[in-house]
Amino acid sequence: MPTIGNAQLKLLEKLCNACAVSGDEGEVRSIVMEEIKGHTDEVRVDAVGNVLVTKKGNGKSPSTSLRTSQPHLRVMLTAHMDEVGFMLVADDGEGLFRFETVGGMDVRQLPGKAVVVGREHLPGVIGARPIHLTTAEERKQKISLDALRIDIGPGTTKVKPGDWATFATRFQRSGPSVLAKALDDRLGVATLIELIKHAPPEIDLLAAFTVQEEIGLRGSRVAAYTFNPDIGIVLDSTPANDLPDWEGEENIAYNTKLGLGPAIYVADGSTISDPRLVRWLAETGTASKIPYQFRQPGGGGTDAGAIHKTRSGIPSISVSVPHRYTHSAISIARIDDWKNTLALLQAALANLTPDLLASERA
Template sequence: MLLEQLSNAFGPSGHEDEVRRLLARALRDRVDDLQVDALGNLIAFKRGTGPEPRLKVMVDAHTDEVGLMITRIEKDGTLGFRALGGIDDRLLMAKRVIVGRDRLPGVILAPPIHLTKPEQRKQVIKREQLVIDIGATSREQAKEMVGIGDYAVFATRFDLLTDDGWRVVKGKAFDDRAGCAAATALAEESYAVDLYLSFSAQEEVGLRGAGVAAFRIQPDLAFALEGTICDDAPKKKDVSPTTEMGKGPAITLMDRTFIADRRLVRLLMDTPQAQSLPYQFKQPGVGGTDAGAIHRSRTGVPSVTVAVPCRYIHAPVGLLSLQDFDNLVALMKATLHALPEKWSTL
């Protein structure tokens, strides 16, 4: 399964090479052209079957995951680091990580409970105070194993938890390897529109790659495919979750970086009704996606984000429903087929 390979891959912001290679291998026989730009975006082009002029449709998914960068090597051989992307300090202690070019195993330090005072146990240890232990006993030994600027990611492996109903899987980096796998699946079919699949770099550190890709492609409209926040666990207060697992792909109406084009939202709403596909809306105002960079490219690009709900996003391990994933792919395929006829009437 491509999603499993992508989830297990090593690909923090700025070092997405392994993810890009997997995607290129999966796409090479399905598209007409593959290019990698100077920033590390992989752009796949699938020529449309309709008469010219054809709509140029960009479907974006980012390849990078939240991770860590090694910034110092201590005298005792442990490694100081900084976060790449939004990681909660509370989630770091005692987590297994993979470090550097040689993919070394490591563990983020955690003080034993026996040596901490009760009041200390109530405090979050900030990441600046944490280090990664790779088993080295000196700075000299550690320098032979890793270097300043090397990367680290969480050491989580993909696994199937339930094989019926929602078909729940666990893994890391579903934001946005779920979007990458879904975008790749779109290339299985041909469409009347010209399709540009953009697998963009460095989203987690500022939506950097997608804006560059959009400037190059000059699309008429764009879809950003994501793995998004799902906080449907039981709560003390009766409040609506951001999204819910098992309720289908989530359409973003607005987040911190953009307001979705209402015509595309309407098209996404009409298509699942015609296809009997479930969908939901993400609670507005939360997070940001590559659509925030794409919609401002050149003279503006009508854009919308559609996502798979993922529990425990930006954490060492996340969960998603393969049923939701399959419904996202089905929704996007149906929407792309409907575009030539529907777009001019919206």
């Protein structure tokens, strides 16, 4: 059984430190291609930049898939390679660039942050007007994106509009936790790489490292169309808003909590998970004594939103490693949650048979 050790943490570090804003996933794609080399039956990069991996199973089970009449299921697992970030859109001169955000970001998270720009990771900063020059009235207002620039210093020609940028945060460990940018969804990418390396023989594993999740679940849509699998499982990372309520009341909107294990989705803004798959994962967790939690139903979305609606419909579910401070310069996740996520998926895939889909969806 694979688990999370130093090698896996090293890989996560490499993935988190790489820059891959939606539409510019090349760096992470290269790491993925390198890591899975020799562990696949087939691998290709498709028209939009997804990495599509096939790893055939040799397992036989007593029942057959209703859709394919095969003795085992074709299971698609996805993790998105892209992260939220910035694109430079205009050169204001003197090393100052106007930029736009890519993916959902809270602009209040941006002033005073260090960034890296372009293929060469040129360092830059997002500054802010000195407090001395602001009025009391102004300090009550949000600093708007319009007022911000990425500053790389004067005199270089290595950066131009159209280049992507992201936070300069470097991966760190701290006790039971990791601190990094882009844990959403490099945790999923690292998990999926481990699953490919130690693929359960019971299934055909169809792995998709997807692009453009953060700007509309676009890579997963074509990946699902291409694979046309029996089941879709999305490995993502979801916010943990498990901080105190300001009035000291019980926190009722935590989404997930760190330390409680993988978060299983019942429903989010994009998908109502197939109840058969929810039951399967929860029962596996209980039977294998692996802790898990249900992500609070509500908004948000994952690649499952595109996958389950593909072709004639694909039973789908998402599982996330929780992390705090989503879509910001530094997120925090617990290594144990990641460990348990990998363990839950391993255990579940090993007991997966076509019987799971034999009865109608609840």
